[in-house]
Amino acid sequence: METLSSIESFVRSAELGSFSAAARRLSMTPGGVSKNVAKLEADLGVRLFYRSTRSLKLTEAGEHFLAQVTGGLDAIQTAIANASREGGQPAGTLKVALGLAFGRDHILPLLGEFLTLYPAIKPDWRFDNRQVDLIGEGFDVAIGGGIVLAPGVVVRELAPIHLVLVASPAYLKSKFMPQTPAELYKLDALVRYSQTSNQITPWNLKTVAGNQATIELQPRVTLNDPEALCHAAMASLGIAHVPMPHALQHLESGKLVRVLPDWYTEHGVMSLYFSAKKLMPAKTRVFVDFIVDKFRTQQLAKKWSAI
Template identity: 50%
Template structure:
Protein backbone atom coordinates (compact mmCIF):
# COMPACT_ATOMS: atom_id res chain seq x y z
CA UNK A 1 0.00 0.00 0.00
CA UNK A 2 1.35 3.41 -0.95
CA UNK A 3 2.32 5.88 1.74
CA UNK A 4 0.51 9.19 2.09
CA UNK A 5 3.82 11.01 1.47
CA UNK A 6 4.23 9.35 -1.94
CA UNK A 7 0.70 10.19 -2.99
CA UNK A 8 1.02 13.79 -1.74
CA UNK A 9 4.24 14.20 -3.71
CA UNK A 10 2.55 12.90 -6.85
CA UNK A 11 -0.50 15.17 -6.60
CA UNK A 12 1.48 18.33 -5.77
CA UNK A 13 4.00 17.59 -8.54
CA UNK A 14 1.16 17.08 -11.02
CA UNK A 15 -0.48 20.35 -9.95
CA UNK A 16 2.70 22.44 -10.08
CA UNK A 17 4.71 20.70 -12.80
CA UNK A 18 7.82 20.83 -10.61
CA UNK A 19 9.41 18.73 -7.86
CA UNK A 20 10.84 21.92 -6.35
CA UNK A 21 7.46 23.67 -6.16
CA UNK A 22 5.81 20.49 -4.85
CA UNK A 23 8.48 20.31 -2.15
CA UNK A 24 7.89 23.92 -1.18
CA UNK A 25 4.16 23.28 -0.75
CA UNK A 26 4.79 20.12 1.27
CA UNK A 27 7.72 21.41 3.34
CA UNK A 28 10.12 18.92 1.70
CA UNK A 29 13.22 19.22 -0.43
CA UNK A 30 13.00 18.66 -4.18
CA UNK A 31 15.22 15.59 -3.71
CA UNK A 32 12.80 14.10 -1.17
CA UNK A 33 9.86 14.59 -3.55
CA UNK A 34 11.87 13.04 -6.37
CA UNK A 35 12.64 9.98 -4.19
CA UNK A 36 8.97 9.64 -3.25
CA UNK A 37 8.02 9.74 -6.92
CA UNK A 38 10.65 7.18 -7.88
CA UNK A 39 9.35 4.84 -5.16
CA UNK A 40 5.74 5.34 -6.28
CA UNK A 41 6.57 4.63 -9.94
CA UNK A 42 8.61 1.56 -8.95
CA UNK A 43 5.78 0.21 -6.79
CA UNK A 44 3.14 0.83 -9.48
CA UNK A 45 5.34 -0.43 -12.28
CA UNK A 46 4.55 2.52 -14.57
CA UNK A 47 6.09 5.90 -15.37
CA UNK A 48 3.85 8.73 -14.19
CA UNK A 49 5.88 11.71 -15.46
CA UNK A 50 7.93 12.64 -18.46
CA UNK A 51 10.87 14.61 -17.09
CA UNK A 52 12.68 17.30 -19.10
CA UNK A 53 14.64 20.49 -18.52
CA UNK A 54 11.37 22.42 -19.02
CA UNK A 55 9.56 20.62 -16.20
CA UNK A 56 7.26 17.67 -15.64
CA UNK A 57 4.51 16.37 -17.87
CA UNK A 58 2.08 13.64 -16.91
CA UNK A 59 2.20 10.49 -18.97
CA UNK A 60 -1.03 8.86 -20.09
CA UNK A 61 -0.76 6.52 -17.10
CA UNK A 62 -0.10 9.52 -14.86
CA UNK A 63 -3.22 11.28 -16.09
CA UNK A 64 -5.37 8.20 -15.41
CA UNK A 65 -3.83 7.76 -11.95
CA UNK A 66 -4.47 11.41 -11.02
CA UNK A 67 -8.09 11.10 -12.18
CA UNK A 68 -8.58 7.91 -10.18
CA UNK A 69 -7.32 9.60 -7.00
CA UNK A 70 -9.76 12.49 -7.44
CA UNK A 71 -10.71 14.03 -4.10
CA UNK A 72 -9.77 10.89 -2.17
CA UNK A 73 -6.34 12.18 -1.12
CA UNK A 74 -7.73 15.50 0.11
CA UNK A 75 -10.40 13.68 2.12
CA UNK A 76 -7.80 11.33 3.59
CA UNK A 77 -5.50 14.20 4.56
CA UNK A 78 -8.36 16.07 6.20
CA UNK A 79 -9.48 12.94 8.04
CA UNK A 80 -5.99 12.37 9.42
CA UNK A 81 -5.70 15.98 10.59
CA UNK A 82 -9.20 15.86 12.06
CA UNK A 83 -8.47 12.67 13.95
CA UNK A 84 -5.13 13.89 15.25
CA UNK A 85 -6.68 17.17 16.39
CA UNK A 86 -8.83 15.27 18.87
CA UNK A 87 -5.71 14.35 20.82
CA UNK A 88 -3.64 17.49 20.28
CA UNK A 89 -4.00 21.16 19.50
CA UNK A 90 -4.03 22.49 15.89
CA UNK A 91 -0.57 22.48 14.37
CA UNK A 92 1.29 23.07 11.10
CA UNK A 93 2.04 25.79 8.59
CA UNK A 94 -0.96 28.05 7.89
CA UNK A 95 -0.61 29.67 4.47
CA UNK A 96 -2.92 32.70 4.16
CA UNK A 97 -3.36 35.35 1.46
CA UNK A 98 -4.48 38.81 2.60
CA UNK A 99 -5.06 42.08 0.79
CA UNK A 100 -2.16 44.37 1.61
CA UNK A 101 -3.82 47.40 3.21
CA UNK A 102 -6.66 45.54 4.95
CA UNK A 103 -4.49 42.65 6.08
CA UNK A 104 -1.76 44.77 7.63
CA UNK A 105 -4.10 47.24 9.32
CA UNK A 106 -6.90 44.97 10.55
CA UNK A 107 -5.84 41.30 10.56
CA UNK A 108 -2.16 41.42 11.48
CA UNK A 109 -2.91 43.04 14.89
CA UNK A 110 -4.94 39.90 15.75
CA UNK A 111 -1.97 37.58 15.22
CA UNK A 112 -0.44 37.80 18.75
CA UNK A 113 -3.69 36.66 20.36
CA UNK A 114 -4.11 33.89 17.79
CA UNK A 115 -0.59 32.55 18.37
CA UNK A 116 -1.05 32.71 22.11
CA UNK A 117 -4.12 30.53 21.71
CA UNK A 118 -2.57 28.21 19.08
CA UNK A 119 1.23 28.24 19.58
CA UNK A 120 1.85 25.18 17.39
CA UNK A 121 0.53 26.88 14.25
CA UNK A 122 3.20 28.61 12.15
CA UNK A 123 1.79 31.45 10.01
CA UNK A 124 2.97 31.95 6.45
CA UNK A 125 1.13 35.08 5.36
CA UNK A 126 1.27 36.62 1.91
CA UNK A 127 0.13 40.23 1.53
CA UNK A 128 -1.04 40.79 -2.05
CA UNK A 129 -3.76 42.77 -3.79
CA UNK A 130 -5.21 39.96 -5.89
CA UNK A 131 -7.56 37.02 -5.70
CA UNK A 132 -5.60 33.79 -5.35
CA UNK A 133 -6.36 30.26 -6.52
CA UNK A 134 -6.49 28.48 -3.18
CA UNK A 135 -5.98 24.96 -4.51
CA UNK A 136 -3.48 25.60 -7.29
CA UNK A 137 -1.36 27.94 -5.17
CA UNK A 138 -1.51 25.90 -2.00
CA UNK A 139 -3.26 28.40 0.28
CA UNK A 140 -5.21 27.25 3.32
CA UNK A 141 -7.35 30.40 3.44
CA UNK A 142 -7.55 33.93 2.09
CA UNK A 143 -9.12 37.19 3.22
CA UNK A 144 -10.38 39.72 0.71
CA UNK A 145 -13.44 41.10 -0.95
CA UNK A 146 -15.05 42.86 -3.84
CA UNK A 147 -15.16 39.80 -6.13
CA UNK A 148 -17.24 36.72 -6.87
CA UNK A 149 -16.23 33.36 -5.42
CA UNK A 150 -15.67 30.29 -7.56
CA UNK A 151 -17.87 27.20 -7.09
CA UNK A 152 -16.74 25.03 -4.20
CA UNK A 153 -15.39 27.93 -2.13
CA UNK A 154 -16.68 28.51 1.39
CA UNK A 155 -16.88 32.25 2.20
CA UNK A 156 -17.67 33.61 5.67
CA UNK A 157 -18.53 37.30 5.73
CA UNK A 158 -16.48 39.53 8.01
CA UNK A 159 -17.64 43.02 7.06
CA UNK A 160 -19.23 44.97 4.20
CA UNK A 161 -16.95 46.20 1.42
CA UNK A 162 -18.20 49.77 1.18
CA UNK A 163 -16.33 52.26 -0.99
CA UNK A 164 -16.35 55.95 -0.08
CA UNK A 165 -14.94 59.15 -1.58
CA UNK A 166 -12.15 60.70 0.50
CA UNK A 167 -9.83 63.70 0.36
CA UNK A 168 -7.56 65.61 2.71
CA UNK A 169 -8.97 68.59 4.66
CA UNK A 170 -6.29 70.78 3.08
CA UNK A 171 -7.39 69.86 -0.44
CA UNK A 172 -11.03 70.69 0.30
CA UNK A 173 -10.35 73.87 2.29
CA UNK A 174 -10.20 76.22 -0.70
CA UNK A 175 -12.56 74.32 -2.95
CA UNK A 176 -16.29 73.93 -3.18
CA UNK A 177 -17.24 70.79 -1.32
CA UNK A 178 -19.49 68.54 -3.48
CA UNK A 179 -23.07 68.08 -2.35
CA UNK A 180 -24.07 65.65 -5.11
CA UNK A 181 -22.08 62.89 -6.90
CA UNK A 182 -22.10 64.82 -10.21
CA UNK A 183 -20.05 67.56 -8.56
CA UNK A 184 -17.08 65.20 -8.16
CA UNK A 185 -16.28 66.04 -11.78
CA UNK A 186 -15.08 69.44 -10.62
CA UNK A 187 -12.31 68.01 -8.44
CA UNK A 188 -9.03 66.26 -9.21
CA UNK A 189 -9.40 62.50 -9.23
CA UNK A 190 -7.10 59.72 -8.03
CA UNK A 191 -8.32 56.73 -10.02
CA UNK A 192 -7.73 53.00 -9.61
CA UNK A 193 -6.59 50.75 -12.46
CA UNK A 194 -7.53 47.16 -11.68
CA UNK A 195 -4.51 44.87 -11.91
CA UNK A 196 -6.53 41.94 -13.23
CA UNK A 197 -8.36 43.67 -16.09
CA UNK A 198 -6.23 46.76 -16.65
CA UNK A 199 -9.38 48.89 -16.61
CA UNK A 200 -10.10 52.00 -14.58
CA UNK A 201 -12.53 51.16 -11.79
CA UNK A 202 -15.91 52.86 -12.17
CA UNK A 203 -18.24 53.19 -9.20
CA UNK A 204 -22.00 53.60 -8.85
CA UNK A 205 -22.88 55.42 -5.65
CA UNK A 206 -26.05 54.98 -3.62
CA UNK A 207 -27.55 56.63 -0.57
CA UNK A 208 -29.82 55.56 2.28
CA UNK A 209 -32.97 56.29 0.26
CA UNK A 210 -31.93 53.94 -2.54
CA UNK A 211 -31.00 56.61 -5.08
CA UNK A 212 -28.09 55.75 -7.38
CA UNK A 213 -25.64 57.93 -9.29
CA UNK A 214 -22.37 57.43 -11.14
CA UNK A 215 -19.22 58.79 -9.51
CA UNK A 216 -17.68 60.87 -12.34
CA UNK A 217 -14.18 60.81 -10.88
CA UNK A 218 -11.56 62.22 -13.23
CA UNK A 219 -8.34 60.35 -14.05
CA UNK A 220 -5.83 63.04 -13.12
CA UNK A 221 -3.74 60.44 -11.28
CA UNK A 222 -4.01 56.68 -11.91
CA UNK A 223 -2.64 54.03 -9.54
CA UNK A 224 -3.10 50.29 -9.07
CA UNK A 225 -2.70 50.05 -5.30
CA UNK A 226 -5.21 51.27 -2.68
CA UNK A 227 -2.45 52.06 -0.19
CA UNK A 228 -0.74 54.34 -2.69
CA UNK A 229 -4.06 56.00 -3.54
CA UNK A 230 -4.64 56.67 0.14
CA UNK A 231 -1.21 58.26 0.48
CA UNK A 232 -1.85 60.43 -2.59
CA UNK A 233 -5.12 61.60 -1.04
CA UNK A 234 -3.29 62.38 2.21
CA UNK A 235 -0.86 64.50 0.22
CA UNK A 236 -3.75 66.64 -1.02
CA UNK A 237 -3.61 65.47 -4.64
CA UNK A 238 -7.35 64.95 -5.08
CA UNK A 239 -10.31 62.69 -4.33
CA UNK A 240 -9.97 58.90 -4.16
CA UNK A 241 -12.57 56.13 -3.92
CA UNK A 242 -11.37 53.72 -1.22
CA UNK A 243 -12.72 50.92 0.97
CA UNK A 244 -13.90 52.28 4.29
CA UNK A 245 -11.72 49.94 6.40
CA UNK A 246 -8.65 51.33 4.65
CA UNK A 247 -9.40 54.92 5.68
CA UNK A 248 -11.28 54.70 8.99
CA UNK A 249 -8.06 55.37 10.92
CA UNK A 250 -7.48 58.48 8.80
CA UNK A 251 -10.96 59.75 9.65
CA UNK A 252 -10.17 59.33 13.34
CA UNK A 253 -6.79 61.07 12.96
CA UNK A 254 -8.19 63.86 10.76
CA UNK A 255 -5.78 63.21 7.88
CA UNK A 256 -8.68 62.41 5.53
CA UNK A 257 -12.36 63.31 5.48
CA UNK A 258 -15.28 61.67 3.76
CA UNK A 259 -16.55 63.49 0.69
CA UNK A 260 -20.30 63.05 0.05
CA UNK A 261 -20.90 61.41 3.46
CA UNK A 262 -24.40 60.29 2.48
CA UNK A 263 -23.15 58.31 -0.52
CA UNK A 264 -21.17 55.08 -0.92
CA UNK A 265 -20.57 52.24 -3.37
CA UNK A 266 -21.34 48.65 -2.38
CA UNK A 267 -18.61 46.24 -3.50
CA UNK A 268 -20.07 43.24 -1.69
CA UNK A 269 -18.38 41.78 1.36
CA UNK A 270 -14.97 41.28 2.89
CA UNK A 271 -14.77 37.56 3.61
CA UNK A 272 -12.49 34.85 4.87
CA UNK A 273 -12.66 32.00 2.38
CA UNK A 274 -11.27 28.52 1.89
CA UNK A 275 -11.77 25.49 -0.32
CA UNK A 276 -14.78 23.40 0.63
CA UNK A 277 -13.89 20.10 2.23
CA UNK A 278 -15.88 17.39 3.95
CA UNK A 279 -13.42 17.57 6.86
CA UNK A 280 -11.60 20.85 7.38
CA UNK A 281 -8.03 20.67 8.79
CA UNK A 282 -7.92 21.73 12.44
CA UNK A 283 -5.50 24.61 11.79
CA UNK A 284 -7.75 26.01 9.04
CA UNK A 285 -10.91 25.71 11.08
CA UNK A 286 -9.21 27.27 14.12
CA UNK A 287 -8.06 30.32 12.17
CA UNK A 288 -11.37 30.86 10.37
CA UNK A 289 -13.36 30.58 13.62
CA UNK A 290 -10.91 32.88 15.43
CA UNK A 291 -11.13 35.64 12.80
CA UNK A 292 -14.93 35.51 12.60
CA UNK A 293 -15.12 35.59 16.40
CA UNK A 294 -12.67 38.50 16.66
CA UNK A 295 -14.55 40.61 14.11
CA UNK A 296 -17.81 39.91 15.92
CA UNK A 297 -16.48 40.76 19.38
CA UNK A 298 -14.96 44.02 18.15
CA UNK A 299 -18.10 44.89 16.15
CA UNK A 300 -15.91 45.61 13.13
CA UNK A 301 -18.68 44.96 10.62
CA UNK A 302 -20.55 47.94 12.04
CA UNK A 303 -17.38 50.06 12.19
CA UNK A 304 -16.64 49.39 8.52
CA UNK A 305 -20.17 50.08 7.30
CA UNK A 306 -20.75 53.32 5.35
CA UNK A 307 -24.43 53.39 6.23
Protein backbone atom coordinates in the same frame (compact mmCIF):
# COMPACT_ATOMS: atom_id res chain seq x y z
CA MET B 1 4.95 8.36 5.24
CA GLU B 2 7.52 7.98 2.45
CA THR B 3 4.89 6.44 0.16
CA LEU B 4 2.39 9.15 1.09
CA SER B 5 4.96 11.81 0.17
CA SER B 6 5.51 10.17 -3.20
CA ILE B 7 1.78 10.01 -3.87
CA GLU B 8 1.38 13.67 -2.91
CA SER B 9 4.21 14.65 -5.25
CA PHE B 10 2.48 12.73 -8.05
CA VAL B 11 -0.97 14.21 -7.40
CA ARG B 12 0.23 17.82 -7.15
CA SER B 13 2.39 17.42 -10.27
CA ALA B 14 -0.63 16.10 -12.17
CA GLU B 15 -2.88 18.89 -10.89
CA LEU B 16 -0.41 21.69 -11.62
CA GLY B 17 1.15 20.31 -14.77
CA SER B 18 4.82 20.42 -13.80
CA PHE B 19 7.30 19.28 -11.19
CA SER B 20 8.38 22.90 -10.63
CA ALA B 21 4.84 24.09 -9.80
CA ALA B 22 4.32 21.07 -7.52
CA ALA B 23 7.62 21.83 -5.80
CA ARG B 24 6.51 25.40 -5.03
CA ARG B 25 3.23 24.08 -3.65
CA LEU B 26 4.96 21.46 -1.50
CA SER B 27 7.95 23.63 -0.43
CA MET B 28 10.33 21.16 -2.09
CA THR B 29 12.84 21.27 -4.91
CA PRO B 30 11.76 20.19 -8.42
CA GLY B 31 14.40 17.46 -8.20
CA GLY B 32 12.88 16.18 -4.97
CA VAL B 33 9.40 16.02 -6.49
CA SER B 34 10.73 14.26 -9.60
CA LYS B 35 12.61 11.75 -7.43
CA ASN B 36 9.45 11.01 -5.41
CA VAL B 37 7.43 10.39 -8.57
CA ALA B 38 10.15 8.18 -10.03
CA LYS B 39 10.21 6.10 -6.82
CA LEU B 40 6.41 5.75 -6.95
CA GLU B 41 6.61 4.58 -10.57
CA ALA B 42 9.28 2.06 -9.60
CA ASP B 43 7.19 0.76 -6.67
CA LEU B 44 4.06 0.46 -8.86
CA GLY B 45 5.90 -0.91 -11.88
CA VAL B 46 4.15 1.50 -14.29
CA ARG B 47 4.94 4.82 -15.93
CA LEU B 48 2.67 7.59 -14.65
CA PHE B 49 3.90 10.52 -16.77
CA TYR B 50 5.19 11.17 -20.25
CA ARG B 51 8.03 13.63 -19.67
CA SER B 52 9.58 16.19 -22.00
CA THR B 53 11.57 19.39 -21.50
CA ARG B 54 8.38 21.42 -22.00
CA SER B 55 5.51 19.33 -20.70
CA LEU B 56 4.32 16.72 -18.26
CA LYS B 57 1.46 14.51 -19.43
CA LEU B 58 -0.28 11.67 -17.67
CA THR B 59 -0.12 8.22 -19.17
CA GLU B 60 -3.30 6.13 -19.27
CA ALA B 61 -2.12 4.34 -16.13
CA GLY B 62 -1.38 7.70 -14.55
CA GLU B 63 -4.90 8.95 -15.27
CA HIS B 64 -6.44 5.85 -13.68
CA PHE B 65 -4.17 6.06 -10.64
CA LEU B 66 -4.89 9.80 -10.17
CA ALA B 67 -8.65 9.18 -10.22
CA GLN B 68 -8.29 6.50 -7.56
CA VAL B 69 -6.02 8.30 -5.10
CA THR B 70 -6.92 12.02 -5.21
CA GLY B 71 -9.90 11.96 -2.83
CA GLY B 72 -8.20 9.51 -0.51
CA LEU B 73 -5.07 11.67 -0.33
CA ASP B 74 -7.06 14.71 0.80
CA ALA B 75 -8.87 12.66 3.44
CA ILE B 76 -5.60 11.17 4.76
CA GLN B 77 -3.90 14.57 4.91
CA THR B 78 -6.85 16.05 6.80
CA ALA B 79 -6.85 13.13 9.22
CA ILE B 80 -3.10 13.58 9.81
CA ALA B 81 -3.56 17.34 10.34
CA ASN B 82 -6.30 16.74 12.89
CA ALA B 83 -4.40 13.94 14.63
CA SER B 84 -1.14 15.93 14.76
CA ARG B 85 -1.90 17.88 17.90
CA GLU B 86 0.36 18.97 20.68
CA GLY B 87 -1.17 18.77 24.14
CA GLY B 88 -4.63 18.38 22.62
CA GLN B 89 -4.27 21.67 20.72
CA PRO B 90 -4.55 22.23 16.94
CA ALA B 91 -1.08 22.23 15.43
CA GLY B 92 0.72 22.76 12.16
CA THR B 93 1.64 25.51 9.71
CA LEU B 94 -1.23 27.85 8.84
CA LYS B 95 -0.69 29.49 5.45
CA VAL B 96 -2.89 32.59 5.02
CA ALA B 97 -3.15 35.11 2.15
CA LEU B 98 -3.95 38.73 3.11
CA GLY B 99 -4.06 42.13 1.46
CA LEU B 100 -1.11 44.35 2.39
CA ALA B 101 -2.67 47.25 4.31
CA PHE B 102 -5.83 45.40 5.34
CA GLY B 103 -3.91 42.46 6.75
CA ARG B 104 -1.40 44.68 8.51
CA ASP B 105 -3.98 47.00 10.10
CA HIS B 106 -6.84 44.62 10.93
CA ILE B 107 -5.63 41.00 11.08
CA LEU B 108 -2.00 41.17 12.19
CA PRO B 109 -2.92 42.89 15.51
CA LEU B 110 -4.97 39.77 16.36
CA LEU B 111 -2.04 37.40 15.90
CA GLY B 112 -0.72 37.64 19.47
CA GLU B 113 -4.05 36.63 20.99
CA PHE B 114 -4.47 33.82 18.45
CA LEU B 115 -1.02 32.41 19.28
CA THR B 116 -1.79 32.57 23.00
CA LEU B 117 -4.88 30.45 22.38
CA TYR B 118 -3.19 28.07 19.92
CA PRO B 119 0.57 28.03 20.59
CA ALA B 120 1.19 24.89 18.49
CA ILE B 121 0.03 26.61 15.27
CA LYS B 122 2.78 28.23 13.19
CA PRO B 123 1.45 31.12 11.06
CA ASP B 124 2.86 31.51 7.55
CA TRP B 125 1.15 34.68 6.34
CA ARG B 126 1.65 36.20 2.88
CA PHE B 127 0.74 39.87 2.38
CA ASP B 128 -0.02 40.72 -1.25
CA ASN B 129 -2.66 42.74 -3.11
CA ARG B 130 -3.51 40.03 -5.60
CA GLN B 131 -5.96 37.20 -5.86
CA VAL B 132 -4.19 33.97 -4.98
CA ASP B 133 -4.95 30.48 -6.24
CA LEU B 134 -6.01 29.15 -2.84
CA ILE B 135 -5.72 25.47 -3.69
CA GLY B 136 -3.00 25.64 -6.35
CA GLU B 137 -0.68 27.70 -4.12
CA GLY B 138 -1.38 25.65 -1.01
CA PHE B 139 -3.06 28.29 1.15
CA ASP B 140 -5.23 27.21 4.06
CA VAL B 141 -7.18 30.49 4.14
CA ALA B 142 -7.43 33.72 2.17
CA ILE B 143 -9.06 36.91 3.47
CA GLY B 144 -10.25 39.57 1.08
CA GLY B 145 -13.01 40.97 -1.07
CA GLY B 146 -14.03 40.46 -4.66
CA ILE B 147 -12.25 37.11 -4.93
CA VAL B 148 -13.54 34.84 -7.71
CA LEU B 149 -14.92 31.67 -6.14
CA ALA B 150 -12.97 28.83 -7.76
CA PRO B 151 -14.09 25.16 -7.71
CA GLY B 152 -13.34 23.50 -4.40
CA VAL B 153 -13.35 26.78 -2.44
CA VAL B 154 -16.03 27.93 0.01
CA VAL B 155 -16.62 31.35 1.52
CA ARG B 156 -17.65 32.70 4.90
CA GLU B 157 -18.76 36.33 4.85
CA LEU B 158 -17.35 38.82 7.36
CA ALA B 159 -18.62 42.29 6.44
CA PRO B 160 -19.97 44.24 3.44
CA ILE B 161 -17.44 46.49 1.70
CA HIS B 162 -18.55 50.08 1.10
CA LEU B 163 -16.45 52.62 -0.79
CA VAL B 164 -16.68 56.31 0.08
CA LEU B 165 -15.34 59.58 -1.28
CA VAL B 166 -12.72 61.25 0.90
CA ALA B 167 -10.46 64.30 0.85
CA SER B 168 -8.35 66.27 3.30
CA PRO B 169 -9.88 69.31 5.05
CA ALA B 170 -7.06 71.43 3.62
CA TYR B 171 -7.82 70.38 0.06
CA LEU B 172 -11.52 71.12 0.39
CA LYS B 173 -10.74 74.48 1.99
CA SER B 174 -8.58 75.41 -1.00
CA LYS B 175 -11.33 74.28 -3.43
CA PHE B 176 -14.92 73.80 -2.27
CA MET B 177 -17.17 71.09 -0.78
CA PRO B 178 -19.23 69.59 -3.63
CA GLN B 179 -22.96 69.19 -3.07
CA THR B 180 -23.77 66.94 -6.04
CA PRO B 181 -21.92 64.20 -7.96
CA ALA B 182 -21.76 66.47 -11.02
CA GLU B 183 -19.57 68.92 -9.11
CA LEU B 184 -16.89 66.25 -8.68
CA TYR B 185 -15.77 66.99 -12.24
CA LYS B 186 -14.43 70.35 -11.04
CA LEU B 187 -12.03 68.71 -8.59
CA ASP B 188 -8.85 66.61 -8.81
CA ALA B 189 -9.51 62.88 -8.99
CA LEU B 190 -7.27 60.30 -7.34
CA VAL B 191 -8.31 57.11 -9.11
CA ARG B 192 -7.55 53.46 -8.66
CA TYR B 193 -6.13 51.18 -11.32
CA SER B 194 -7.58 47.69 -10.92
CA GLN B 195 -5.07 44.86 -11.30
CA THR B 196 -8.00 42.49 -11.72
CA SER B 197 -9.67 44.25 -14.66
CA ASN B 198 -6.52 46.09 -15.87
CA GLN B 199 -8.39 49.36 -16.13
CA ILE B 200 -9.29 52.44 -14.14
CA THR B 201 -12.24 51.82 -11.85
CA PRO B 202 -15.21 54.23 -12.32
CA TRP B 203 -17.06 55.59 -9.30
CA ASN B 204 -20.49 53.93 -9.29
CA LEU B 205 -22.24 55.88 -6.56
CA LYS B 206 -25.64 55.43 -4.94
CA THR B 207 -27.69 56.69 -1.99
CA VAL B 208 -29.99 54.91 0.43
CA ALA B 209 -32.89 56.70 -1.31
CA GLY B 210 -32.02 54.90 -4.55
CA ASN B 211 -30.27 57.69 -6.47
CA GLN B 212 -27.40 56.54 -8.68
CA ALA B 213 -24.52 58.21 -10.52
CA THR B 214 -21.54 56.87 -12.45
CA ILE B 215 -18.58 59.22 -12.37
CA GLU B 216 -15.62 58.75 -14.73
CA LEU B 217 -13.11 61.52 -14.14
CA GLN B 218 -9.84 62.36 -15.82
CA PRO B 219 -7.23 61.16 -13.30
CA ARG B 220 -5.02 63.69 -11.58
CA VAL B 221 -3.18 60.72 -10.03
CA THR B 222 -3.57 56.99 -10.72
CA LEU B 223 -2.60 54.45 -8.06
CA ASN B 224 -3.21 50.72 -7.66
CA ASP B 225 -3.47 50.53 -3.86
CA PRO B 226 -6.32 51.84 -1.66
CA GLU B 227 -4.02 52.73 1.22
CA ALA B 228 -1.83 54.75 -1.16
CA LEU B 229 -4.96 56.57 -2.32
CA CYS B 230 -5.76 57.47 1.30
CA HIS B 231 -2.28 58.88 1.78
CA ALA B 232 -2.48 60.83 -1.48
CA ALA B 233 -5.77 62.32 -0.29
CA MET B 234 -4.21 63.21 3.08
CA ALA B 235 -1.46 64.98 1.14
CA SER B 236 -4.20 67.24 -0.31
CA LEU B 237 -3.74 65.98 -3.87
CA GLY B 238 -7.44 65.51 -4.53
CA ILE B 239 -10.50 63.34 -3.86
CA ALA B 240 -10.22 59.53 -3.55
CA HIS B 241 -12.76 56.73 -3.71
CA VAL B 242 -11.67 54.12 -1.16
CA PRO B 243 -13.01 51.21 0.93
CA MET B 244 -14.16 52.03 4.45
CA PRO B 245 -11.72 49.51 6.04
CA HIS B 246 -8.89 51.72 4.72
CA ALA B 247 -10.56 55.09 5.24
CA LEU B 248 -12.03 54.64 8.73
CA GLN B 249 -8.93 55.35 10.85
CA HIS B 250 -8.16 58.48 8.83
CA LEU B 251 -11.77 59.69 9.10
CA GLU B 252 -11.72 59.13 12.87
CA SER B 253 -8.44 61.07 13.19
CA GLY B 254 -9.80 63.97 11.14
CA LYS B 255 -7.06 63.69 8.52
CA LEU B 256 -9.76 62.88 5.97
CA VAL B 257 -13.45 63.83 5.71
CA ARG B 258 -16.29 62.31 3.73
CA VAL B 259 -17.20 64.07 0.50
CA LEU B 260 -20.88 63.71 -0.49
CA PRO B 261 -21.52 61.67 2.68
CA ASP B 262 -24.92 60.46 1.45
CA TRP B 263 -23.27 58.74 -1.51
CA TYR B 264 -21.33 55.46 -1.41
CA THR B 265 -20.52 52.36 -3.47
CA GLU B 266 -21.33 48.74 -2.68
CA HIS B 267 -18.26 46.66 -3.50
CA GLY B 268 -18.98 43.10 -2.48
CA VAL B 269 -18.16 41.48 0.83
CA MET B 270 -15.02 40.97 2.91
CA SER B 271 -14.82 37.20 3.35
CA LEU B 272 -12.79 34.22 4.45
CA TYR B 273 -12.01 31.67 1.73
CA PHE B 274 -10.90 28.10 2.39
CA SER B 275 -10.92 24.67 0.81
CA ALA B 276 -14.22 22.79 0.76
CA LYS B 277 -12.98 19.68 2.52
CA LYS B 278 -15.38 17.39 4.35
CA LEU B 279 -12.96 17.27 7.28
CA MET B 280 -11.48 20.74 7.77
CA PRO B 281 -8.09 20.63 9.53
CA ALA B 282 -8.36 21.78 13.14
CA LYS B 283 -5.82 24.58 12.59
CA THR B 284 -8.00 26.02 9.80
CA ARG B 285 -11.26 25.61 11.67
CA VAL B 286 -10.10 27.43 14.81
CA PHE B 287 -8.59 30.27 12.77
CA VAL B 288 -11.79 30.78 10.76
CA ASP B 289 -13.91 30.74 13.94
CA PHE B 290 -11.47 33.12 15.67
CA ILE B 291 -11.58 35.72 12.86
CA VAL B 292 -15.37 35.50 12.55
CA ASP B 293 -15.73 36.02 16.30
CA LYS B 294 -13.39 39.04 16.25
CA PHE B 295 -15.34 40.69 13.43
CA ARG B 296 -18.53 40.15 15.44
CA THR B 297 -17.25 41.38 18.81
CA GLN B 298 -15.48 44.39 17.28
CA GLN B 299 -18.61 45.19 15.25
CA LEU B 300 -16.52 45.76 12.15
CA ALA B 301 -19.45 45.27 9.78
CA LYS B 302 -21.21 48.20 11.48
CA LYS B 303 -18.07 50.36 11.68
CA TRP B 304 -17.28 49.82 8.00
CA SER B 305 -20.77 50.67 6.84
CA ALA B 306 -21.04 53.90 4.85
CA ILE B 307 -24.75 54.24 5.62
